[in-house]
Amino acid sequence: MSDSRPIGVFDSGLGGLTVVRELFRLMPGERIIYLGDTARCPYGGRSEETIRLFGIEDAQFLMDQDIKMLIVACNTVSSVALEHIEQRMKDIPVIGVVLPAARAAVLRTAERKIGVIGTVATVRTGSYARAIGKIDPSIKVFGKACPLFVPLVEEGMIDNDITRLVAQHYLYEMIDLGVDCIILGCTHYPLLMEVIQGTVGTRIQLLDSALWTAKEAQDILTAMNALSPYHNGGLEASRFLVTDLTLHFEGQAEAFLGNTIPSIERILLEDLVQ
Amino acid sequence: MSDSRPIGVFDSGLGGLTVVRELFRLMPGERIIYLGDTARCPYGGRSEETIRLFGIEDAQFLMDQDIKMLIVACNTVSSVALEHIEQRMKDIPVIGVVLPAARAAVLRTAERKIGVIGTVATVRTGSYARAIGKIDPSIKVFGKACPLFVPLVEEGMIDNDITRLVAQHYLYEMIDLGVDCIILGCTHYPLLMEVIQGTVGTRIQLLDSALWTAKEAQDILTAMNALSPYHNGGLEASRFLVTDLTLHFEGQAEAFLGNTIPSIERILLEDLVQ
Numbered sequence: 001m002s003d004s005r006p007i008g009v010f011d012s013g014l015g016g017l018t019v020v021r022e023l024f025r026l027m028p029g030e031r032i033i034y035l036g037d038t039a040r041c042p043y044g045g046r047s048e049e050t051i052r053l054f055g056i057e058d059a060q061f062l063m064d065q066d067i068k069m070l071i072v073a074c075n076t077v078s079s080v081a082l083e084h085i086e087q088r089m090k091d092i093p094v095i096g097v098v099l100p101a102a103r104a105a106v107l108r109t110a111e112r113k114i115g116v117i118g119t120v121a122t123v124r125t126g127s128y129a130r131a132i133g134k135i136d137p138s139i140k141v142f143g144k145a146c147p148l149f150v151p152l153v154e155e156g157m158i159d160n161d162i163t164r165l166v167a168q169h170y171l172y173e174m175i176d177l178g179v180d181c182i183i184l185g186c187t188h189y190p191l192l193m194e195v196i197q198g199t200v201g202t203r204i205q206l207l208d209s210a211l212w213t214a215k216e217a218q219d220i221l222t223a224m225n226a227l228s229p230y231h232n233g234g235l236e237a238s239r240f241l242v243t244d245l246t247l248h249f250e251g252q253a254e255a256f257l258g259n260t261i262p263s264i265e266r267i268l269l270e271d272l273v274q
Numbered sequence: 275m276s277d278s279r280p281i282g283v284f285d286s287g288l289g290g291l292t293v294v295r296e297l298f299r300l301m302p303g304e305r306i307i308y309l310g311d312t313a314r315c316p317y318g319g320r321s322e323e324t325i326r327l328f329g330i331e332d333a334q335f336l337m338d339q340d341i342k343m344l345i346v347a348c349n350t351v352s353s354v355a356l357e358h359i360e361q362r363m364k365d366i367p368v369i370g371v372v373l374p375a376a377r378a379a380v381l382r383t384a385e386r387k388i389g390v391i392g393t394v395a396t397v398r399t400g401s402y403a404r405a406i407g408k409i410d411p412s413i414k415v416f417g418k419a420c421p422l423f424v425p426l427v428e429e430g431m432i433d434n435d436i437t438r439l440v441a442q443h444y445l446y447e448m449i450d451l452g453v454d455c456i457i458l459g460c461t462h463y464p465l466l467m468e469v470i471q472g473t474v475g476t477r478i479q480l481l482d483s484a485l486w487t488a489k490e491a492q493d494i495l496t497a498m499n500a501l502s503p504y505h506n507g508g509l510e511a512s513r514f515l516v517t518d519l520t521l522h523f524e525g526q527a528e529a530f531l532g533n534t535i536p537s538i539e540r541i542l543l544e545d546l547v548q
Contacts, residue, residue: 039324040314045428050313050518120521148436151425154319162422162443165436244324247394273547 001225006031006238007217008062009071012054013041014242014249015150015187016073017256019097022214023071027221029233033065039244039269042150043076044119051121055081056088057272063089068226071217072096075118075185075209079127093220100216101183101209102131108205111180112139115204117170118185120145128185142177146170146186153188154252159195167192167199175200183207191255240264243272276503280305280512281491282336283345286328287315288516288523289424289461290347291530293371296488297345301495303507307339313518313543316424317350318393325395329355330362331546337363342500345491346370349392349459349483353401367494374490375457375483376405382479385454386413389478391444392459394419402459416451420444420460427462428526433469441466441473449474457481465529514538517546 007030009020014036023030035058037043043051055077062070069092072078072085078096086094105114116128122145129141148166157163174182182204184190190208197206221227242249245266253261281304283294288310297306309332311317317325329351336344343366346352346359352370360368379388390402396419403415422440431437448456456478458464464482471480495501516523519540527535 039320045521046313047519047521124521147429148422148425151422155421162436162439165439169436245321247319247321247398270547273544 002229003068003221003224003226004031004228004230005066005068006033007069007071008033008035008065008067009073010035010037010058010062011073011187012037012043012076014038014252014256017253018187018190018208018210019071019073019213021256021258022211023217024234026214026218027227027233029228029231031228031233032238033062033067034238034240035062036240036242037272038242038246038249042119043074044121044147044150046121048080048125051076052081052084055085059085059089059094061272068092069217069221070094071213073187073210073213075122075187079122079125093224095213095216095220097187097209097213098127098185099131100212101185101207102128103135104212105181105183105207106132106135106139108207109139109181111178113177113179114139114141115174115177115179115182116141116143116185117146117149117182117189118143119150120147122185128183142174142179144170144174149192150186150188153191158191163192163195164199167195171196171199175204179204181205181207183209185209187256235259236262241267243267243269275499277342277495277498277500278305278502278504279340279342280307281343281345282307282309282339282341283347284309284311284332284336285347285461286310286317286350287312288526288530291527292461292464292482292484293345293347293487295530295532296485297491298508300488300492301501301507303502303505305502305507306512307336307341308512308514309336310514310516311546312516312520312523316393317348318395318421318424320395322354322399325350326355326358329359333359333363333368335546342366343491343495344368345487347461347484347487349396349461353396353399367498369487369490369494371461371483371487372401372459373405374486375459375481376402377409378486379455379457379481380406380409380413382481383413383455385452387451387453388413388415389448389451389453389456390415390417390459391420391423391456391463392417393424394421396459402457416448416453418444418448423460423466424462427465432465437466437469438473441469445470445473449478453478455479455481457483459483461530509533510536515541517541517543
């Protein structure tokens with residue numbers, strides 16, 4: 001048993017390519033079809049109603065491409081719209097980025113105190129706290145929105161004085177509270193891993209939601225006997241679609257994917273809006 | 275002769291309310307109809323094609339509301355799509371935010387060196403340099419994109435160590451180059467006026483494009499005898515429309531407008547997309 005159909009992955013922008021990077025590392029034979037809604041990103045500050053609408057539009061577009069699994073690589077959509085998307089996509093597994101990292105953190109916290117950092121929307125919804133609470137209600141969860149981290153990454157300010165000062169500004173409280181795990185609840189944050197680790201110290205473990213999401217996808221496809229049968233997967237066999245060819249998208253895509261993208265196709269927003 | 279129709283103003287988000295604030299200060303009898311495309315903001319990093327498309331959609335929506343003048347309060351749209359909008363709106367005057375501030379700066383620079391700060395898109399298009407060059411080609415113009423200023427304002431970090439460090443990071447070069455005027459080419463930047471002035475020193479004059487745009491609107495309406503006849507204008511008689519009721523929009527609107535907005539109406543993105 002095997003399934004040669006691609007895995008669909010979407011995000012509001014290019015940050016979701018961090019999930020694709022991990023998917024290729026774990027399953028180099030898979031084909032991916034990636035959608036980044038770069039004409040309307042970021043979703044983080046928008047209303048829940050609008051986030052649900054955009055998320056369902058993105059998901060439906062990928063469903064129409066005959067995929068075997070849908071990965072919602074956007075923390076914001078995973079936090080406020082995953083159930084709505086699952087209800088509409090009953091035939092294939094749908095994975096968000098919240099639950100895999102939440103599970104990993106629960107298994108790792110000795111102090112039973114977990115920190116979660118992300119966009120305003122992700123933190124405000126309390127989605128990670130809910131996911132952790134369902135597994136073990138005795139664990140304390142501290143959320144902190146870090147809205148400057150995304151523009152810092154997009155400016156390429158990965159490691160300088162400003163970024164360190166911003167990291168201290170956001171994280172000192174969490175360190176004082178005694179967390180021993182912090183979930184990086186935003187696809188951009190793995191690029192700040194070094195600065196964040198330098199700020200919080202080595203006693204605190206950082207959990208990259210992209211990595212744990214890719215592991216979850218591998219587990220599910222393995223259990224379903226639905227891994228790809230041929231060695232025709234990987235970067236060249238995959239497709240990368242965006243709704244806008246934004247400034248510097250090639251450089252940004254490369255930073256998130258850790259590789260050069262062979263080609264990016266532009267699709268029209270009209271093809272997405274239902 | 276007078277004209278009681280409203281003035282249409284649009285921006286990608288709520289920042290254009292800084293222009294509305296100046297319009298009310300200069301012409302308290304006017305009615306405004308404001309459109310903020312908060313479901314798709316910010317426009318700054320998108321492709322020129324997408325910025326043109328969104329700008330024309332916003333403009334057309336306001337044109338359909340029977341306005342007497344259109345103000346493009348968005349620096350990004352003013353920089354890349356003003357001519358396209360003017361071509362479609364031949365019956366009423368269309369004002370962008372670039373030319374009024376450019377003219378004001380030309381009249382004020384003694385050193386004949388002007389700095390322009392704004393979003394990546396605004397600076398990259400060189401729209402202010404072009405506008406200044408048409409008036410006086412001997413003036414040197416130095417542009418600098420400051421992408422962290424908008425998220426700092428939106429976080430309410432108006433005056434702290436991080437904001438000062440970011441301002442130094444962006445502006446030290448411009449100070450060294452010897453400019454004596456800096457155009458604040460983004461609607462968010464007036465809120466950082468104090469930090470920016472503190473960074474560049476009092477020798478450098480800051481020019482707020484919102485203020486000069488409102489003055490231009492007043493000049494044109496006066497010359498056309500098209501000011502409003504009645505004292506039924508102002509905040510209560512105006513309308514404020516957005517495409518998404520984003521997080522904290524009321525507080526943000528208040529910060530930009532310098533006043534509480536009586537009510538904000540949500541319109542659907544479908545009403546905008548043609």
